[in-house]
Amino acid sequence: MNVHPILSLNGTLDSRFVHRWLAAKEDRADKLKEWTKSPLDSKKFPELLKSESDDGLALGAAMRRSRNLLMASLISRDLEAKAELHEVITAISHFADFVIQTHLAELNAEMTAQHGQPIGEESHSVQELIVLGMGKLGGYELNVSSDIDLIFCYNEDGETNATGDQRQLSNHEYFSRLGKKLIAAISEITEDGFSFRVDMALRPNGASGPLVASFGMIEDYFLVQGREWERYAWVKARAITGRSDDIAALQKLIFPFVYRRYLDYGVIDSLRNMHHQIRAEVVRQETRHPERGINVKLGRGGIREVEFLAQVFQLIRGGREAHLRDRSTRQTLLTLAESCILDSLVIDKLLDAYTFLRNVEHRLQYLDDAQTHIFPSNREDQNRIANMMGFDDVDALNQVLLPHMRFVAEQFDAIFKDKTDQEQQIDASALSGEDANETIVQHLESLNIADPSSIAQRIAATWQSPKVQALSEGTQEKITRLINAALNAIATQTEKQAETLGRFLDFLEHIVRRTAYLSLLLEFPHALERVVRMMAASDWAAKFLNRHPILLDELLDETVLHQVPDWEMYADELRETMQAHNGDIESQLDCLRESHHALLFRLLAQDLEGRVSVEHLADLLSKLADIIVEQVVNSVWQSIPNRHLDKPQFAVIAYGKLGGKELSYASDLDLIFLYEDDDQEAPALYAKLAQRFITWMTTHTAAGILFDIDIALRPDGASGLMVSSLNSFARYQEKSAWLWEHQALTRARFCAGDKQIGAKFETIRSTVLRQTRDEAKLKEEVIHMRKRMREANVNRTELFDLKHDFGGMIDIEFIVQFLILQYAQVHPELTGNLGNIALLKRCGELGLIPADLASATANTYRQLRKYQHNIRLQGEEKARVKREKVQESIVASTNLWELLFEDVQ
Structure with a gap:
């Protein structure tokens, strides 16, 4: 490729606009050289205006001359490679703001002199015209020769405070006249x-609507008439004039219209339809004028497609992710990369393409200061454009331009291409017909799906349900497409086809009124396939997704879904999110739940695909719970008004499954609360902290629940205080606690809060566990407690209860607890929080029990946990299996039990 040498000032004359402007007056060449020496920014605009108004010109004439000088200067700096795209588009955008603000100030002063000031009928304060910049002006990315898209509005209705000869006007009439004068001043x-x-044209109701609108009119319009494409437009809305409090009030009206609280994948279909309409018009124009060249804005792979790519993710996610609400296309693309929503390499290429396309667009406009995006038809002008881009001719330019546009088109298709499967499907009319059942059966048979008759009945029942029949035709069509896609996915399974489809249809019935979720599954077939796989693998997963369909978004990015959690980053992000909502407890509760559920769902996906072992999963779930507990403690403390410390001298101690780092998906948290604080108000403050902590964890919100909390293991149980001082806890454990409480202490650990208290707790725990105990008495008490548990959990079936039956998980846990309590005095390493499997093996290595039996029992425990985990994934409450399935496995655990306790049984 031969690149044209860097142009001199005379090269600027490739712009006929600059050529004509220079030729009209002799001193303009000197002015141009002066104004092109350094970057052009908003600070220079008053000086620029003054330089053009020294001859006593009216503001309108001086402003127009300033605009022409600015245009010539930007063109010159750009073509001489002194300025990049950023300077050009921000300078012209800031100048548009300057023009609007300057003219409005003068015109408003004139109007006030004639009619008085507009006063709000409720606030009795002076009202101001708010000019909203839309489109590229809103994002500070205006073209050099672009129209400016504006909307005029004001806060309150009322009347002007006219006096004397002034004529009183309603606020609406006042601002309508002011708006017309402003348009004339700028555009005539x-x-x-x-x-x-x-x-x-972007104002409410377009050309048929009033020129200005009160906030009340805008709010009513958004609620009743606002259309989907207008959401796209209002993303860019930026107030150029107006008071900050009025602008903030307006933003509160705009935000719920533009952004949805939940992920809004329905917008993909809306933007696709909008794009089709734009493309159809471009094609019509191209058909009528075949001599025209490439349209770099609206053509295939053009600027508009890059803008759509950026804004679709803003509309989908902006309601939940504030960093995606930037009005700039370029900044939004960078945010998509930083957030790992799109690949950074893809974003780099999109930004390169966008920059190149915008530069070409500018050169098309530099030619004659015309708002055009289409290459001229004559070869001479095409080559002139290429020269301004630094190429020898248009053919050389196209060698770079066309690959950029192809890449943009490919990325656009990846998001917006209609994903409808064109294979043979059941359609909505077939589901509604008299022979619906027969039609469905025939289709199922063609897919080789087993038991087609019962599955057909299930599909028909879903379709005929009042929920589905009450939906619009468009939504029903989406549902039929999803049923067909699910059937195609289920047809590849060899087992549980009916169960899987039943779970999927239950889910579908649950989300039918949430069209955003339907759209997500249609737009991202791989997410639908993963949903079907998860539902085939786990009834618990299906029900979890039913409760939290917002988690569908987690299925879109395979890379993120399979990442090992970065706990430090996760904790930091959660902390920042909570701080961002400080003072809004309802939002904080939802943020906690959504964050927890999202990561839990990722772990569930990894689990169902066999990427983590049961032990590793338990570690991960326990770590996640630790972080949530820590964050809740900190946030609750900040919500207590009369706290006397920045950080509470308070610790949360985990027992049971969380204490032993053996947490499962739906486990309760067994916790106690300790404090060490001599302040006289400390007991009451920390009791309040503990109570609010439990409320935050257990409250059901729209986002669900975090954890159920059990505090029965606190000193003196249900009759004891909710929180204990560290000293009273130590006294209780040493002098008053029952043996079963010491058994529970073997699986206790510091979980969250003050680390110094945590360290002191660990010292107390170690001291208690290392007490000298009479072996015979210890065995008697362990056996007595075990009998009581068996009597409370009698298994009357022929199945083996993995948890409670002889040789099961509780027997193994009791064995480990006995070994710790009996031998920790001699072997202090047994007090370490290592988990049952590691502790069994350690006891074998120490010779406390036969090493081979220790290893075999550890393997039994691992096997029983895995069985239990898989059963719970299927939604079963009782973890029971056929006895023959575990008969060989439990030989080791029963033998070890008898070896240790045969003399007392």
Whole structure:
């Protein structure tokens, strides 16, 4: 590729606009050289205006001349490689703001002199016209020759406070007149040209609507008439004039219209339809004018497709992710990369393409200061554009331009291409017909799905349900497409086809009114296939997804889904999110739940695909719970108004499954609360902290629940205080605690809060566990407690209860607890929080029990935990299996039990 050498000032004359402007007045070449020496920014605009108004010109004429000088300067700096795209688009955008603000100030002063100031009928305060910049102006990315899209609004209705000869106007009439004068001042063509063309078509109801709208009118419009494409437009809305409190009030109206609280994948279909309409019009124009060249804005792979790619993710996620609400296309693309929503290499190439396309667009406009995006039809002008881009001719330019546009088109298709499967499917009319059942059966048979008759009945029942029949035709069509896609996925399974489809249809019935979720599954077939796989693997997973369909978003990115959690990053992000919602407890509760459920769901996906062992999964779930507990303690403390310390001298101690780092998906948390604080108000404050902590953890919100909390293991149980001082806890454990409480202490650990208290707790725990105990008495008490548990959990079936039956998990846990309590005095390493499997093996290595029996029992425990885990994934409450399945495994655990306790049984 031959690149044209860097242009001199004379090269700027490739722009006929600059050529004509220079030729009209002799001193303009000197002015141009002066203004192109350094970057052009908003600080220079008053000086620029003053330089053009020294001859006593009216503001309108001086502003137009300033605009022409600025345009010529930007073109010159750009073509001489002194300025990049950022300077060009931000300078012209800030100048548009300057033009609007300057003219409005003058016109408003004139109007006030004639009619008085507009006053709000409720606030009795002066009202101001708020000018909203839309489109590229809103994002500070305006084209050099672009229209400016504006919307005019004001806060309150009322009247002007006219006095004397002034004529009173309603606020609406006042601002309507002011708006018309502003448009004329900016856009009327005079001998000096214009400042900017003005387009008001984006206002509510477009050309048929009033020129200005009160906040009340805007709110009503959004609620009743606001259309999907207008959400896309209002993403860019930026207030150029107006008071900050009025602008903040307006933002509160705009936000719920533009952004949805939940992930909004339905917007993909809306933007796709909008894009189809735009493309159809471009194709019509291309058909009528085949001589025209490439349209770099609306053509295939053009600027608009890059903008759509950025904004679709803003509309999908912006309601939940504030960092995606930036009005700039370029900044939004960078955010998508930083957030790992799109691959950073893809974003780099999109930004390169966007920059190149915008530069080409500018050169098309530099030619004659015309708002065009289409290559001219004559070869001479095409080559002139290429020269301005630094190429020898248009053919050389196209060698770079066309690959950029192809790449943009490919990325656009990856998101927006209609994913509808064109294979043979059941359609909505077939489901509604008289022979619906027969039609469904025939289709199921063609897919080789087993038991087609019962599955057909299940599909028909879903379709005929009042929920589905009450839906719009469009939503029903989406449901039929999803049923067909699910059937195709289920047809590849060899087992549980009916169960899987039943779970999927239950889920579908649950989300039918949430079209965003339907759209997500249609737009991302791989997410639908993963949903079907998860439901085939686990009834618990299916029900979890039913409760939290918002988690569907987690299925989109395979890379993120399979990542090992970065706990430090997760904790930091959760902390930042909670701080961002400080003071809004309802939002904080939802943030905690959504964050916890999202990571839990990722672990569930990894689990179902066999990527983590049961032991590793338990470690991960326990770590996740630790972080949540820590964050809740900190956030609750911040919500207590009369706290006397920045950080509480308070610790959460975990017992049971969390204490032993053997947490499962639906486990309760067994906790106690300790404090060490001499302040006289400490007991009451920490009791309040503990109570609120439990409330935050257990409250059901729209986002669900975090954990059920059990505090029965606190000193003196249900009759004891909710929180204990560290000293009273130590006294209780040493002098008053029952043996079973010491058994429970073997699986206790510091979980969250003050680490110094945690360290002291560990010292107390170690001291208690290392007490000298009479072996015979210890055995008697262990056996007595075990009998009581068996009597409370009698198994009357022929199945083996993995948890409670002889040789089961509780027997093994009791064995480990006995070994710790009996031998920790001699072997202090047994007090370590290592888990049952590691502790059994350690006891074997120490010779406390036969090493081979220790290893075999550890393997039994691992096997029983795995069976229990798999059964719970199927939604079963009782973890029971056929006895023959575990007969060989439990030989070791029963033998070890008898070896240790035969003399007392």
